[in-house]
Amino acid sequence: MKLRWYGTASVMIESNGFKLMADPFLGIPIEENRFRRQLRAIPFRAADAVLVTHGHFDHILDLPRLYNDSFIEIYATATPCHTLLDKGMKLSRLHWIEPGETYEIGDFSIRVYGGRHCRFDLGVVCKTLFKAETFRHPKRLIQLLKLNGEYPENGETVFYEIKAEGKRIQLMGSMGLDPAVDYPTGADALILPFQGTGCPAKTVAPIIERLQPKAIFLDHYDDAFPPMSDHVATAEFAAYMTANGVPTAAMLRGKTYEI
Numbered sequence: 001m002k003l004r005w006y007g008t009a010s011v012m013i014e015s016n017g018f019k020l021m022a023d024p025f026l027g028i029p030i031e032e033n034r035f036r037r038q039l040r041a042i043p044f045r046a047a048d049a050v051l052v053t054h055g056h057f058d059h060i061l062d063l064p065r066l067y068n069d070s071f072i073e074i075y076a077t078a079t080p081c082h083t084l085l086d087k088g089m090k091l092s093r094l095h096w097i098e099p100g101e102t103y104e105i106g107d108f109s110i111r112v113y114g115g116r117h118c119r120f121d122l123g124v125v126c127k128t129l130f131k132a133e134t135f136r137h138p139k140r141l142i143q144l145l146k147l148n149g150e151y152p153e154n155g156e157t158v159f160y161e162i163k164a165e166g167k168r169i170q171l172m173g174s175m176g177l178d179p180a181v182d183y184p185t186g187a188d189a190l191i192l193p194f195q196g197t198g199c200p201a202k203t204v205a206p207i208i209e210r211l212q213p214k215a216i217f218l219d220h221y222d223d224a225f226p227p228m229s230d231h232v233a234t235a236e237f238a239a240y241m242t243a244n245g246v247p248t249a250a251m252l253r254g255k256t257y258e259i
Helices: 034-045 063-067 078-086 122-130 132-136 138-150 200-211 235-243
Strands: 002-005 011-015 018-022 049-051 073-076 094-096 102-105 108-114 158-164 167-172 189-193 216-219 248-250 256-258
Touching: 002 216, 011 167, 018 108, 034 063, 073 078, 073 102, 078 094, 189 200, 200 235, 216 235, 235 248
Parallel strands: 018 049, 049 073, 073 094, 167 189, 189 216, 216 248
Antiparallel strands: 002 011, 002 256, 011 018, 102 108, 108 158, 158 167
16 A cells, blocks of 8 residues: 655545545645646545545545545545535545444445544644734634634544554554544554644653554644644654554655555
């Protein structure tokens, strides 16, 4: 299997030419140069199917403009499906899913588990409110908060285990697991978002202990929609995990990784 990261939580997983796209997001601001956004959309449009981990704007905002005129199916739970319909998405493009179900999509077998969204702690809130970027562009923060309200998560974050070519990849859209769910352990790779709390390394430690992956790829650590987001340092954590027997790397935009 091959992995490619395109920023935020946008990851392409490919097996024998079939391309599975997770959470494609072109970025903020929405009024950005149209030509640049069209260039960034090219790999997303090459997908054969799309997985959605939850309904926040940085995971589903661009789906109508990317896929409304295609034959690509979008797999998502009820809340993001309802949001997308409200935003003009065609019903024929949506495939409603629930935790506990397994789907055969192309070369992939995909099992859906219930997950949890990370909680934005006081450290993140204070850092966002008092950073220089917020004072320079207060209207942008208001715009982002409005978007966040229009694109609810509603407790429906999911966790995917994706199988192909005798390998298992686990995909998370946020740093949280449901304590009541019995997740499989020992996956060949865990794709782990590294943003959303004041101390991501501390937040993900129990997740890694619980899942026991053979390797970790970090995503969602970039400053995709300032001032609400930030660039999170990953080098120290990746080096620590690698030194302790779990190869860990922050994914580089557009680079191909083989599992």
